Amino acid sequence: MSRRRVGLSRIHYEMSNKEHFREIGNNIAAVEVEQLQNQLAVFKTNLEEFAQKHQKKIRSNPAFRTQFQKMCQQIGVDPLASNKGFWADLLGFGDFYYELGIQIIEVCINSRHINGGLIAMDDLRRAVEVRRGARAQEINNDDIVQAIKNLAPLGSGFQIVEIGSQKMVQSIPREFNTDQSRILSISQLTGFTTITQVANETGWAPERIVTIMDMLLRDGLCWIDLQHSEPQYWFPTYFFSEYSKI
């Protein structure tokens, strides 16, 4: 029969137990980490094999590329992290988005004098596609988004904003307040609006609307047409959707 340990002896006993447990715990943790690392290594290898196998498809099919991107992000592999290394070599991603970024900048800057630095995502993509030529890899809007994200560290100030039902790209650093966004969204369907129309849809006082309109005029985002019974405010970014010649 064992007798209860008391006093110092008990303390010693408990301490050695604790150490023992900690040791076991550490061992288990180490094993788990090792297993995890093995699993991750296997997974990476599989992913690499997958990428190698579907290399063509990833390069040529925008929808597939987007999915692949998402998958990589979820497991913390960033194929865009650098221009060098396995991923970039295999998929040419670094160059791909770098090149796309340059083309986006070109289209945005060259069309700025027309649209005031605000362009619909679809129009931008089409203009970029024209610029890239018929033989270039196909691109979709997700690629545009990714390329713009990659431009952020360069301080490009390019931003994607949601106006009404459309995604648009802002190439001039500025924030639309809610009033401006509202008016941009009201004008989206017809390409223009009037003080009366905005007043009817928002219930705002005419003074408030005139102030916002003046801001939009000053920013080069809209043009005024005085040859109508009521002045019309036209938004070139909605009117001109073809930028193929710039």
Added chain:
Amino acid sequence: MDSPTSFQFPPVYDFPPFFTRQPTLSTWQDQAKQWQTLVLNYCRHQRQFRLTLSEAANSELFNNTAIGRKLPLAAIHEVIQLMVDQGRAEWLDDKKTSRNQCLIYWHSPEEWADLIYQWIQDRALNNSVLTLYELTHDDLSQGAEFHGMDALMLRRVLSTLVSKGKAQVFHNDEAANEAGVKFF
């Protein structure tokens, strides 16, 4: 050269506010630039060397009947003045207040001079005397870009050649039409 095809207006020609002078300076600068390009391209296509603004204001160039918009005369004046500043037009009225006519240089006088001189060279017409009328309005130059050139513009163009010693103009005070030119 005298193609009957109608002029292809740019997309901005259908943008209603293009016919209202924009209050924002940078927008107006861009708008005025687009008007200048349009005027030059239009005149070149129509082979119009001279514009009378009061008339042009009602022509299709400045008056888009399809959308019911026309550029006001004051804005037309501003556009032409900008063209004058860049050597792309020349006022023909001395008085600032009543300016209504101008020459439109879709080629600069120097470019026209080179074109005409080259044309003479190609036909080995150096050293023969041609009347100014013959040079620009006779069958001889049919098909050349300078065919039909405004007489006053032709004088300006030839004077650049004279100053380079490449031509000599013989004036006829009694009949301006019969003035002659000889190229060297």
